[in-house]
Amino acid sequence: MRHGTWSRAVLRTGGDLSRHGRPQLARSRQPQTRRCLNTVAAPAAAAHVTTTTTPATAQQQQQQQQQQQQQQQQQQQHDEQQRPPTGRRLAKETKPFSDFLTDTFHRQHDYLRISVTERCNLRCVYCMPEEGVPLSPTSELLTTPEIVLLSSVFVSQGVTKIRLTGGEPTVRRDIVPLMQQIGALRPRGLRELCLTTNGLSLHRKLDSMVEAGLTGVNLSLDTLDPHMFQVMTRRNGFDAVRKSIDRILELNRLGAGIRFKINCVVMRGRNDAEIVPFVDMTRDLDLEVRFIEYMPFDGNRWNKGKMLPYAEMLDVIRAAHPTLAKVRDHKNDTSKTWHVPGFAGRIGFITSMTHNFCGTCNRLRITSDGNLKVCLFGNTEVSLRDILRRANNGDPIDERALEAMRQIEMDRRQGLADPNTPLGLALNEAELLDVIGMAVKRKKEKHAGIGALEHMKNRPMILIDSPQPLQSVPRLPRAPPMPNRTTLPAFALAPGISRVPTHLFGPSTTTSHHQVRLFSSTALRHGNDNNSNSSSRNDSNDSSNPRPSPSLTHVSPTTGSAHMVSIASKQPTARVARASCTVTFSSPLALRLIRASQVKKGDVLGTARVAGIMAAKRTPDLIPLCHPIALSHVAVEVEPASAADDETVLRVEATVECEGKTGVEMEALTAAGAAALTVYDMCKAVDKAMVIGGLRVVLKDGGKSGRWEMP
The missing domain is CATH 3.30.70.640 (Molybdopterin cofactor biosynthesis C (MoaC) domain)
Incomplete structure (x- = not known):
């Protein structure tokens, strides 16, 4: 395969795809509203033909016409609800944005990224530490019902876009059923359901995902050379990724409308020579190639010399395409978009290191162990999983438990169950919103600069949306239940909801609860957390001059034992x-x-x-x-x-x-x-x-x- 070219095989089928991405028969049906109008018109025509009617007959006809008009209005209302929202309808139906998802800098967070697994079938050099990462016990990770419940809570507060990440989300066995359940939130306000993937197995599941409501795909690909692909990912699989790209383009030609972007992490001396070939991909293909500045994460042996800044990448592209022009960016775009005149696609630059986009950030992250992370480069996390599971006596919520909780909730509403029972489906919704709101309010104006980021403790990139694997810390006693609240916000579904203390997030008080932790073990969810104060003090610092979080390099974070720090990868x-x-x-x-x-x-x-x-x-x-x-x-x-x-x-x-x-x-x-x-x-x-x-x-x-x- 030559650089910048892809196979263009097109399916020879008679199928078509609607704008929602669901396969439809090529032969369409007449709208139901038209049939309703015809059924109304027929009696009306008959009334004109009839020259003489008795009073009883006239009264019956009038009643029939009223019933038919009511049916017509109901059908029109139903069709209006099913029709994609127009600008006028959106303006009419738009509600004030939730205060829970608005930070102190007036940024409204309507974009949620959810890690659905910590596993990955590649070992990219900038993402996965060479020695790998220990996998967390299944009980520590969010279950499918828990992911759907959290998605529902965020959508109810104004989130319109959800992106599923990993690890590699396609390795999750139930990824398609999960997407179907999240896609069912569209009537409640969800507009976009997206996926970030390496594309290795996407081509086998893509059609089902489109049927489930998939609207966007970000595919990570750092090279167009099959040999370099194996070097950078430590795995084979370039041909499989190419199949996935071809399938996305093929479905888009059939009308799927998938927003397709290729993300390329540029590393000096590795793949910087392929910038122009990536740009040439956009000549005939309607896609966006986004170049990402190499960023520091734990385990990727970050070296400032490997980073190719935005300005240098622009110079490289301008040398090959002097007519390169800037495209107006949307409000919350993470990338700076450019376009070569005459090309079908676009290119973008994600400049987290040299030109941050914190001022318009609208993203929140949920790790695969249920922690809320308000900033990609932040190391303070808030546990939502533990609050959610308190409604199930602290145990993971599976399908069976979810059904039992629903029954308890129905019995409580009907007065058939004890209103003070600690179990129930929506018992902790208000507490979740309180914790989410306080975490969002503590989000800084911007993340640290490059000088501080390279020394700051953070997860490896493979775990940036999943749990930090610290498994050997002994489990502490479960925290006692918190007192019930007496007032209830409008978002809650049932009384008796417990609330997290507001002093949990204060800068100068200690806490015995687990909701805030400074990159601690998942096993340290309960009991005292002595790092709470230092976490709060660090967060209260001037964001323009952040300090790296304290850590002892010679002490193992998992066992507390002393060890020698490896200097094998350092240069003399x-x-x-x-x-x-x-x-x-x-x-x-x-x-x-x-x-x-x-x-x-x-x-x-x-x-x-x-x-x-x-x-x-x-x-x-x-x-x-x-x-x-x-x-x-x-x-x-x-x-x-x-x-x-x-x-x-x-x-x-x-x-x-x-x-x-x-x-x-x-x-x-x-x-x-x-x-x-x-x-x-x-x-x-x-x-x-x-x-x-x-x-x-x-x-x-x-x-x-x-x-x-x-x-």
Whole structure:
């Protein structure tokens, strides 16, 4: 296959697709309203033919005409409801947008992304860590009824677009029935049901998905070269992806109306040479190719040098297509759209790293373990699953449980069940809305910049819409039930609904509940969460200068045990570190003896220098998790303080240099500390009250974080 070309086989069928994407017979039926009009017209014509009628006959005819008119009006109302909404009808029926989904910057969130699985059948280098990710227990993940229930809640508040993501959503066994149930929310306000996929198995399920109401497909494809596809995804499958693309284009030619976009993550030195071939795909094909700036996520070994910024990509395309022109973007578009005049398709750029689109962000995310994530790059998550499952005694809600909960709800409404029973279908809807609303209100104006994002703790991209796999943390006791609320918002369906305390999201209070967690384990849903305060404080910072969330790199997040950090993937760079401390004597006598070389043990300053150099080289033997490093230079200075100071202070400074993969701060600290201890050892016979203090790093240079110097 040549770059930018795809097979153009067209189905030779007599079928057609309606604008809703459902297969229809080529032979259409007459509208029911027309038949109703004909049935009304027939008696009317008969009335004109009849020249003489009795009063009883005239009265009967009048009653028949009234009944027929009522039937006609009812049929017209039914047809109007089934007809796609027009602009006038939308303006008439539009309701004020839900305050629960409106943040403090007046952004209305009508777009919901739901991860339906954490599994994937590819291993893309920028998405999946090479070592893979542990899969969560099935009980921790949202069930199909839970996904549908959450979708229903969000649609009731104004969400008009739902996108199913993963992992890879097509690997979920019940993906088509799930889409059918979500598609059934159209009469309640849902307008778009979309899918993000790698296309590997899409061609086998696409027709059924279109029948279920699929309106848009975003297909991830980073190369047009079958060999490079295997390199970037660590799997075969390019031909299967091509089949899926051909099938989408084929259905669109038959009238399916699927909005089709290809997402390409551009990495310098990997696939940046294929930018122009991707653009050439839009010459004859009605699709949009979107180039995505390479973004940092846990496990993808992000390197700023791999990122090709938006401006450079534009320059590459302009060199091949000088007439490239900007297209006006819609209000909430994530991409900046461009068009080559004469081409059938378009191109776009998702510029999360260099030109964020936070000001018009209307997206919310639900991870596959039921956490609400209000920002792609945020690390604070709110658990909706746990609130939802409280209506089922904390257990996962499957089809059987859902039916039982429906029966309990019906019995409660009819007065056949205890109104205070903790089970029921809509018992926690108001609490869900409260938690959702408070999480949305805490959404920042914009995410962190590139400098902070590359150091910020976040999920691997494969898990950005699914649970962080931390399974070995022991489960804590279930939190006690919260007190019932006395008032009910208009959205609730039944009384007795419990409510989450508002102090849960406060910046200065502690909490014993689980709804907010700073990237903690799914097993840590219940009991005390000591990270609540730090999470709130971090979120209250100025969004223009965010700090990376605190973490201990040498402590395993799953077990709490110590481990050595891997530096295998790092590149060697020049590194320097300087540490200093002081030795303060209780009287000037010791320093005078040192100056005069009258200490019985010999040359104090010279011996301390040698001791510091030797200690720097033995640092890995003393510090358990410190990497062995080939040092290129160690300098230790031990000398009395300046004349302005008291004649009791000896200053120690150690500078260590290397060409390595990790810093040498520990070597510098060890050198300075050992030199100071040597001074103590040689002078303790003269002054046992001397004090070693102020040991610290004063300068560090090199590596990813660059230069740092103590003021």
